[in-house]
Amino acid sequence: MVQVTNATGTAVWAASSAIENVPVLARPVDGVATGGVLDIKFIHDAATDATLPELSSGQVATITTKRGPGLIFGFVYGGPIEHSVRVLLASLLVSFPLLLLLSGGLIWLGIGLALAPVEAIRRRVDAIAAQDLTQRVPVTGGDDEVARMARTLNEMLDRLEAASRFQQEFVSNASHELRSPLTTLLATTERATGDPANTSWPEVADVVMREGRRLEGIIADLFWLARHDEGHIESERVDVDFDDLLYEEASRVRSMSELSVDTSMVQPTRVRGDAAMFTRMVRNVVDNAMRYAQSELRFDSHFDGDDAVIVVSDDGDGIDVTQSAKFFERFSRADSARSRRSGGSGLGLAIVTEIVLRHGGSARFVEVDEGSRIELRVRRDSVGDGLVDGAEIDAAT
Numbered sequence: 001m002v003q004v005t006n007a008t009g010t011a012v013w014a015a016s017s018a019i020e021n022v023p024v025l026a027r028p029v030d031g032v033a034t035g036g037v038l039d040i041k042f043i044h045d046a047a048t049d050a051t052l053p054e055l056s057s058g059q060v061a062t063i064t065t066k067r068g069p070g071l072i073f074g075f076v077y078g079g080p081i082e083h084s085v086r087v088l089l090a091s092l093l094v095s096f097p098l099l100l101l102l103s104g105g106l107i108w109l110g111i112g113l114a115l116a117p118v119e120a121i122r123r124r125v126d127a128i129a130a131q132d133l134t135q136r137v138p139v140t141g142g143d144d145e146v147a148r149m150a151r152t153l154n155e156m157l158d159r160l161e162a163a164s165r166f167q168q169e170f171v172s173n174a175s176h177e178l179r180s181p182l183t184t185l186l187a188t189t190e191r192a193t194g195d196p197a198n199t200s201w202p203e204v205a206d207v208v209m210r211e212g213r214r215l216e217g218i219i220a221d222l223f224w225l226a227r228h229d230e231g232h233i234e235s236e237r238v239d240v241d242f243d244d245l246l247y248e249e250a251s252r253v254r255s256m257s258e259l260s261v262d263t264s265m266v267q268p269t270r271v272r273g274d275a276a277m278f279t280r281m282v283r284n285v286v287d288n289a290m291r292y293a294q295s296e297l298r299f300d301s302h303f304d305g306d307d308a309v310i311v312v313s314d315d316g317d318g319i320d321v322t323q324s325a326k327f328f329e330r331f332s333r334a335d336s337a338r339s340r341r342s343g344g345s346g347l348g349l350a351i352v353t354e355i356v357l358r359h360g361g362s363a364r365f366v367e368v369d370e371g372s373r374i375e376l377r378v379r380r381d382s383v384g385d386g387l388v389d390g391a392e393i394d395a396a397t
Helices: 081-130 145-194 201-229 242-256 275-292 321-328 336-342 348-358
Strands: 002-006 012-015 026-028 040-042 055-065 068-077 238-241 260-266 270-273 296-304 307-314 362-366 372-379
Touching (some): 040 055, 201 348, 238 242, 242 307, 270 275, 275 307, 275 348, 348 362
Parallel strands (some): 260 296
Antiparallel strands (some): 002 012, 238 270, 362 372
16 A cells, blocks of 8 residues: 655555555654655554554655655555464364375275275185186166276176086096096906916006007097197298098008098198198098098098198988087097997087187088098188297197
């Protein structure tokens, strides 16, 4: 606030509106000094007592006006800024912790309410994992994050239940397959040791060797499938001639059986893939055909577009092609009793399926008038199916 007086400080010439009707409020301490800024001393009397409490400090300077020399007083009107700062700081020190505590409590409560469904799902999943995989997490309505998470967890539980069931079935079937040759071995050796004098030891040796080879084959198949499921089958990409593999199998069949083998339809069929897997694939298909053939096997290999095709036919009793998909499942047989007598474990075609799928192909039985016919298709160049050129890789990569 500003107040202008005469040089003697006895009359007010002008003033700010807030102190417009107030008499002279102060006087210079050391008298008038032209051009100088002086300290002031407030005038306390009945006329100024109502106004002075509103003034905290001030200064005075001499001025020249049309009316002559005068004094101009400047006052700080209202409470000092230090007081306001102290009030503000005190308010913040009291209100900020309270506001922080209140905000924290509201946030904690809000997050707790928002995450309550998640905690309920967690408890349910924990109970399911500990008790029964057939149970599922309840799905709330809507399409928010919690509902999507519940559906995703149920899908995961479906996969876990299927994997657990598959593992249990696999162990049960493997135990059953291994028990049969072991039972035969134990029974044969017990009879032989019970009456060694009247035992035909060559026959015992023949049984032991036959059942031992059967055990070896089952264990090898189980080991291959287990490593495949774990993604630990190593493979390489090289040139493989299917026609050479079929000719080798034809020679093997002729040397170990009375079956005739027709290879007239075998054509040069070169592909790129894993040689050991392709050899195992062809061997399993031929062994399966040998078990059911009566007198003849027929081999065929050729190209069909981008696919290399292998066909193996037999003149046996035939199968129902509409139900043939199950024969490619593990431990599945067209004739269980007959397969066991011939040494089949129900794993050969399952391995074939894994190999052709790994090389981008397929396996199926084809309808024929007589006997049965299996067709294998493999891409000419199995790039992008876990195979690389000239290097071993992990199948899970």
